[in-house]
Amino acid sequence: MIRNTAHLEALLGDIRTFVRERWHPLEDQVSRDNDIPPELVDELRRKGYFGWSIPEAYGGLGLTTEELVLCAMELSQSSVALRARVGTNTGIGSEAxxxxxxxxxxxxxxxxxxTGELTGCLALTEPEAGSEASNVQTTARRDGEHYVLNGGKRFITNAPVADVFTVIARTELGSKGSKGVSAFLVERGPGLTTGEPYRMMGQAGSFVSDVHFDDCRVPASQLIGGREGTGFQTVMKVLNKQRLHLAALCTGPAIRMLDLAMMHTSRRSQFGQAVADFQLVQAMIADSRTEIYAARSMILEAARARDLGEDVALSASMCKYFASEMCGRVADRAVQMFGGSGYVADFSPIERYYRDVRLFRLYEGTSQIHQLNIAKLALREAGMR
Structure with a gap:
């Protein structure tokens, strides 16, 4: 669902220009400093990038799902730190x-x-609640007009810089699974602390850490939706949309890596001809381009279905699974096409992209969890379970 083609094309053009002219020249600095220059974050705020999918009634751009994934594919043709800084706000940080x-x-x-005045994040994952997301141990005990939260979260993107946290906690003592789980909006303050940012394989400039709750008092008015016991349903709504968003964010880096690889192999000569003219290199280009097209087509079809109000639990899972695995394959081929220059950070950004995109197959559900989910939903759809 594209509401105004001219407005969308202008936005896509602005994103494209920003990524190529402002972000690409800074990627090495962001990776080296493990930080994004504050003036660049301010520029992103002024451009409205923090509010892409927040409704217009609340100051956002109100992008439809189709518009959002198209923008995400443009934004993510860059190092992952950029999309992590703004995409978490416009995705899982605000969607609940x-x-x-x-x-x-x-x-x-x-x-x-x-406006980007506040940075949000989703605090769901725990040491014992990863792939089994419903195994939440963090508790929220009612105490008058407040809830008191205790427990901890792990692998929380943007936690070190977040101002507000969507927290999933257990409000029904002794409950199991998704029953008795509620969602809260918690401000950074007394009782809530975040750990030091992790040292990670990749994604420099994207801050991820633990979150700790120690008798953290939260006003009852910050129980999302005002009802206990509906938190897991809320987070599933968030994740169904976010999986489409993330699938698009996996596709952008694949486009960027293939562009870099085609440029490199076209300019580099061996045995008297451009490396791009060798048929085995062309096979890698063809496979990569085809898989990118397939991912993009899947994502757009599922996004349009969501905009029409259809149930996209199955298609969103398939999109995330395919796009994240596809991106890993393209990254591997890109290193191969660059040869030694793809392995050495001094000669190309490909080794950084290769490390950055490895996480895509782990978060928002591992590939293996998505395989199980896809099979379960497919069997149910066929009336066999």
Whole structure:
């Protein structure tokens, strides 16, 4: 669903220009410093990039799912730190409020998230609640007009820089699985601390850490939707949309890596001809281009279905699974096409991209979890379970 083609093309053009003229020249610096220059974050705020999928009524751009994934494919033709800084806000950081927040909650938080004044994140994963996301151990005990949160979260993107946290916690003592789980919006403050950013294989400039709750008092008015026990349903709504968003964010880096590889092999000569003229290199180009096209087509079809109100649980899972695996294959071929220059950071950005995209197959559900989910939903759809 594209609401205004001219407006969307202008936005896509602005993103394309920003990525190529502002971000690409800074990628090495961001990787080296493990930080994004504050003036660049301010520029992203002014451009409205933090509020892409936040409704216009709350100061965002109100992008449809189709518009969002098209923008994400452009934005992510860059090192992952860029999309992590803004994409978490416009995706999992705000989506729980958009999906299930009360009108009062939306009015209070979404406008400041849309402008980038507030950075949000989703605090779901725990040491014992990873692939088994419903095994949440963090507790939220009602105490008068407050809830008291205790426990900890792990692998939380943007946690070190976040101002507000969508926290999934267990409000029903002794409950198991998805039952008795609620969602809260928690401000950074007393009782909430974040760990030092992890040292990671890749994704320099994207801050990820633990989050700790120690008798953290949260006003009852910050229970998302105002109802206990609906938190897991809320987070599933968030993840179904986010899996489409993330699939698009996997496709952009693949486009970028293939562009770099084609440019390199066209300019480099061996045995009296351009490396790109060798048929085995052309096979890698053909395979990469075909898989990128397939991922893009899948994502757009699923995004359009979501905009039409259809259930996209199965298609979103397939998109995330295919796009993340596809990106890993393209990264591997790109290193191969660059040869030694693809392995040495001094000669190309390909080795950094190769490390950056490895995480795609792990977060928002590992590839193996998605395989199980796809099979389960396919069997159910066929009436066999």
């Amino acid at each position: 409020l958009v999906a299930d927040g009360t009108e009062e909650q939306k009015q209070r938080w979404l406008p400041r998230m849309a």
